[in-house]
Amino acid sequence: MQDTGSLRRARISTDAFPDTKRLQMWREVYGRGIAAVDIEPIGDTPFHADVTFSQLPSVGIAAGSRSPAHYRASKELATRAKDFVVISMLRSGRASATQFGKELISGVGSASVIAPLEPSTSTMLTEGSFVTLICALPVIARRAPHYTQAFGRPIPSSNAALRLLARYADIVANDASAADPAIARSASEHLLDLAALALGAHGDYAELARLRGGTAARLTAIKSDILKGIGDSELSTEAIAIRHGISPRYVRKLFEQDGSSFSAFVLAERLAKAHRMLVDRSFGHLNIAQIAHESGFGDVSYFNRAFRRHFGSRPSDFREAAKCVWREQRD
Template sequence: MACSAAEFASICFSTEGLPEPDRFEFWREVLGRAITKFEIDPVPDSSPDASITLRALPGVDIASGAAAGMQYRRTPALIDSYDIVLFVALSGAQTVDQIGRECTISAGEATVFACAEPGLAIPRERQHRLAFRTPHDVLAPMVGNVEDAICKPIPSTVDSLRLLVSYAATLEDVDQPLTPAVANLAATHIQDLVALAIGATRDAAAIAEGRGLRAARLKAVKADIVSNLGYHDLTVGAVALRQGVTPRCVQKLFETEGRTFSSFVLDQRLARARRLLSDPRYADWTISSIAFEAGFGDLSYFHRAFRRLYGATPSDIRQGTLGF
């Protein structure tokens, strides 16, 4: 059966607004036993408080949220699959106990949890975390003996883990359902990054690095550029330094799309200038001020590039939009 875009929308739950007597029972029954398959216990002398956003993609489920005053147990009665979960601590600390091992992860670190085994997850404080749940059959060919990674810490310095967190944040900012094609592509990228973070085999790593890792790194580079458009020293070297890669690596990422770093920066700056020209809030700004705000230092070059891309001058866009 074909999937619709609505099936790839995110769903949010929160204890906020629930009456205090019902708050914990709601979370235990709905989020614990029914959805995530954890038995949730209250932490003594604390007030349970939590929120979570869930998004199901083909072959991977993503959960992002914050919680305090609760601990989570996978009991034999709630075991329903052989899925593998990668827990990532975004803030706070969490202790995970499974198959005779125990580890505590702090902000930026991760660990692996097996859904087919009883286990315990105890947040040590209010914690913001991510979880990626993937079928064992998907990860096993890529990672090898994935069981070796259970309850062992993955350092925050692991490149693929940092990119995975960044990729998930990008998805979380999408407030509309994903199309089936985009959902499948995103799921593949996430599976690749999860496998690399856990420890992909050499052959699987080569495939994943050419697919999920590259896509995630390019997203991170583009986000860096967009965040720094107004700076006149926005160079390939500066972006590479912030991203922890070489300038040539950044250039090669854009070559996979058949374009250059410079052309992407120019297009983004022109798009920003056009948005400002069309926004009534900037109606009293001069065109030169808008060009400077978008990162242009040469006004004549800005006018030429703008007209070449949009077939109209900045004044034409402003007059057509704002009626001047």
């Protein structure tokens, strides 16, 4: 895996292959060319698979879905992945993964850890989805020197670092800003620190990973959650804390360490959403009160005051200016 210094994305799907050559081409392109595995479908279900790859410095993310099939890495094929540790999290369906004669998956939300150089078999027993991290072995070894202790057993779904890792991997894989080299390097560091914690880093190594990556990744996950529900006027630290399994006090502390506050972040994002809606023609049918409500403001008077303080003009001024632009575009 090359250290490109930025994020690169690619998607591969059997939908792009001719029906009569779907399995053959997937075996060659994905099985031999990418994953270094032999593929054997299970049952009579038409074979299909869809995987999106996101590559950052020293770590890659593969997320997708598959029909039932065995994915076998022989001793020969396993040597091609000698420099990586693979952590694969089951998102849905039933699956099995074996290495060293041991089962590595314990249900949805758990993760298997595939050791380099050794044969393994990963099987989707039903239609299912997954997210897999391919971590550079030398980098993981520096962060979690005892990483080999994670081999031969599943990481349970109750593992807090694993849950946060899955959340953060989703955010990184879907965030366009990660294409910026500086952001990509930072995201990579956070992913690798969380991976080290999930693999069992302890002592000073765990403390460093928590301080450097765990805290930053948790705040990123919380901010992402807030943005998804920014239009909910009942959004609160309590509601966010419950969803993330932490205390409201810790939520507030994370924002304070970031030089902000929960309420300031929420207000700024609500105002930003309202501004986007005011100048977007597709929301031209909504009046200002409706836009305030859609942006999470329960009090229109407060919205008007906050908007004017933040942008220096009233919401109605922005709407009128936008209407002029819309008319010019139409004419």
